Amino acid sequence: MSIISWNCRGIAAAPTISELYNLCKKVKPLIGYFRVWQPSFPKAKETLAGAYGSRFTWYSNPRNNFVTRERLDRVLVNWKWLSLHQNVVLKAAPAISLDHCALILETQPKLWIKKEFRFEAFWTEHEECKEVIRRSWQQHDGNRNCWNQFIRKRGRCIRELTEWSRRKFKRADKEIEKKKNEQLQIQKSDMTDRDKKREKELKNQINDLWKQEEKYWGQRSRLKWLKWGDKNTAFFHATTIQRRMRNRIDKLKDEARHWIQGEADIMRLVETHFAKLFTSEGDRNMEDCLKHIPMRVTSKMNDDLMAKIKDEEIKEAVFGMGSLKAPGPDGLNGLFF
Structure with missing residues (x-):
């Protein structure tokens, strides 16, 4: 339109x-x-x-x-x-x-992009989440290679979490409206004991859905100075939309200073630029240059850098990152670990 x-x-x-x-x-x-x-x-x-x-x-x-x-x-x-x-x-x-x-x-019509996996913050409120992770991670694979075992367990865990979330949760905004309508119908009725009990259940469910929606948009807003729990869903939602608009690339200027538009042409321009940037040209023999640079890394320092990584170091690095930060494209953030 x-x-x-x-x-x-x-x-x-x-x-x-x-x-x-x-x-x-x-x-x-x-x-x-x-x-x-x-x-x-x-x-x-x-x-x-x-x-x-x-x-x-x-x-x-x-x-x-x-x-x-x-x-x-x-x-x-x-x-x-x-x-x-x-x-x-x-x-x-x-x-x-x-x-x-x-x-x-x-x-412009909304572009439907394949949704990438992301470990949701509101999942941690449910005990079933821990059980799904534990069950998928404890399954043994025949592969003896530790890295291949980790890759398979991680992939299986992501698949089972996705299926569990699809069964367990629905869109919070739609569920809130549905339960509000049901509550309104109950309040218009004669309010029997059964209706009063159901109304109390609906209020608790709506409060839980509000918390779920707030955490959902709070995680996507990527704000550090504002915490969850103060009913800031609308603010988190607006911040997320604003950040997406700011990060959106509609056009780029090429070397000839011509504007390039369209997703396919922009992707081609970016790929060409970085392929050229990281492609070496000319003589690659750097010995004549390196021999004039004094040695800064001693043998002891090099041995420390090449030493085997300890489990304590891995744990310290993982637990030291932000709770909503994912170290890789798999979507497993600090909350997961």
């Missing part, structure tokens, strides 16, 4: 009508908003300030060979709307017949 917003004076002029016709023909907007206004948003809560295509949205007429350029036009949304359209893109069309640029808001 595309939306066009244009702060246009003199919209009835022939050049403006022609520009508007060509713009609508190209974009095919579902909604068009056109108005002569003075930009002032004293009550605005959120702003999509970034505009692709141009840094500015208003250009003055040349005066003494000088053109004033400003960013006057904005698109304002709230977090509820932004949570529904997380892949929104704001573009600024060139100013041709008027001094203001037309803003084009494209709500």
